[in-house]
Amino acid sequence: xxxxxxxxxxxxxxxxxxxxxxxxxxxxxxxxxxxxxxxxxxxxxxxxxxxxxxxxxxxxxxxxxxxxxxxxxxxxxxxxxxxxxxxxxxxxxxxxxxxxxxxxxxxxxxxxxxxxxxxxxxxxxxxxxxxxxxxxxxxxxxxxxxxxxxxxxxxxxxxxxxxxxxxxxxxxxxxxxxxxxxxxxxxxxxxxxxxxxxxxxxxxxxxxxxxxxxxxxxxxxxxxxxxxxxxxxxxxxxxxxxxxxxxxxxxxxxxxxxxxxxxxxxxxxxxxxxxxxxxxxxxxxxxxxxxxxxxxxxxxxxxxxxxxxxxxxxxxxxxxxxxxxxxxxxxxxxxxxxxxxxxxxxxxxxxxxxxxxxxxxxxxxxxxxxxxxxxxxxxxxxxxxxxxxxxxxxxxxxxxxxxx
Numbered sequence: 258x259x260x261x262x263x264x265x266x267x268x269x270x271x272x273x274x275x276x277x278x279x280x281x282x283x284x285x286x287x288x289x290x291x292x293x294x295x296x297x298x299x300x301x302x303x304x305x306x307x308x309x310x311x312x313x314x315x316x317x318x319x320x321x322x323x324x325x326x327x328x329x330x331x332x333x334x335x336x337x338x339x340x341x342x343x344x345x346x347x348x349x350x351x352x353x354x355x356x357x358x359x360x361x362x363x364x365x366x367x368x369x370x371x372x373x374x375x376x377x378x379x380x381x382x383x384x385x386x387x388x389x390x391x392x393x394x395x396x397x398x399x400x401x402x403x404x405x406x407x408x409x410x411x412x413x414x415x416x417x418x419x420x421x422x423x424x425x426x427x428x429x430x431x432x433x434x435x436x437x438x439x440x441x442x443x444x445x446x447x448x449x450x451x452x453x454x455x456x457x458x459x460x461x462x463x464x465x466x467x468x469x470x471x472x473x474x475x476x477x478x479x480x481x482x483x484x485x486x487x488x489x490x491x492x493x494x495x496x497x498x499x500x501x502x503x504x505x506x507x508x509x510x511x512x513x514x515x516x517x518x519x520x521x522x523x524x525x526x527x528x529x530x531x532x533x534x535x536x537x538x539x540x541x542x543x544x545x546x547x548x549x550x551x552x553x554x555x556x557x558x559x560x561x562x563x564x565x566x567x568x569x570x571x572x573x574x575x576x577x578x579x580x581x582x583x584x585x586x587x588x589x590x591x592x593x594x595x596x597x598x599x600x601x602x603x604x605x606x607x608x609x610x611x612x613x614x615x616x617x618x619x620x621x622x623x624x625x626x627x628x629x630x631x632x633x634x635x636x637x638x639x640x641x642x643x644x645x646x647x648x649x650x651x652x653x654x655x656x657x658x659x660x661x
Contacts, residue, residue: 265346279391296343380409386433416440450477471585527595532583539576555586563590571602
């Protein structure tokens with residue numbers, strides 16, 4: 258085989274043996290060949306031997322990768338030739354001595370659900386999209402090991418490659434990174450969602466900003482996950498993805514729900530870890546409930562927001578609802594779990610119903626129409642005479658002693 262040797266700069270003589278797998282080179286500690294040099298990016302490039310040539314793939318490095326003075330995105334060098342990453346010069350040389358590879362076998366337990374898929378003879382078709390070919394190679398091998406090769410895995414290192422695969426094959430799941438050249442992952446996600454909305458789409462990235470997460474979920478991603486760095490992390494990712502595919506493949510029906518409670522609709526969305534906006538309209542109120550990855554994060558009903566708005570909407574007897582694509586709310590006003598919120602809304606609704614049904618309760622409204630024969634506000638007895646305030650309602654029933 259061959260090896261890379263540094264021929265200049267402060268790391269003169271430092272080398273790395275090469276094989277048939279991709280090798281990442283960069284300043285960060287998780288690279289296969291770490292170079293602690295300021296001109297080298299955290300993940301600068303990746304290389305692998307193809308016959309007697311070294312294939313080089315730049316990873317959008319800051320200071321670039323050069324072959325014979327020309328900056329490249331991809332290129333090849335032969336034995337005895339040199340290339341430059343940042344200000345570090347490397348030379349491809351034959352190995353000093355025959356290398357007997359030592360393979361450390363990592364035993365990864367198979368996923369139980371994956372085993373059942375494999376035994377049925379049906380393979381799940383998955384497309385991995387990432388600009389790092391080393392990451393694609395590693396992820397594919399680990400997913401094959403964990404799932405017992407129950408997935409038919411395809412790879413794409415750029416947006417055009419991913420779109421070509423989607424056009425040529427039936428894909429069940431697309432797993433893509435955000436940071437990619439030319440067309441980034443968010444734009445690619447939106448394009449896939451528009452063309453093939455039925456395909457499951459998951460973001461697997463190291464860019465964990467809140468704005469990126471919101472943009473991905475708003476453009477059709479079912480999940481937004483962090484890239485793993487250890488086998489246990491890959492096993493967790495595989496199990497989550499496999500479970501999501503299993504749920505989508507189970508028998509069931511699609512159609513329109515009629516005369517169902519809002520609590521049922523919310524429970525369906527939250528149990529499925531979906532992201533959506535539940536629009537609600539009735540003769541007495543209009544509002545929206547924001548659900549992000551199965552969690553209720555915001556509610557608005559008229560001037561009410563948060564828990565008060567949620568209780569107000571859940572107290573409605575009837576009306577219409579519509580599920581819209583998720584978008585990030587201006588603020589997040591709901592903190593509790595969806596189970597607790599539904600239970601609390603049911604309690605508030607029951608208290609309201611009991612108060613309305615009580616013969617000893619007189620309901621006062623701010624708007625009283627005298628011309629329609631209803632009781633005028635001036636005809637009511639003064640509070641403290643024959644009328645006693647037992648409860649007030651501002652989206653939640655309160656006792657008269659409550660400061661709020």
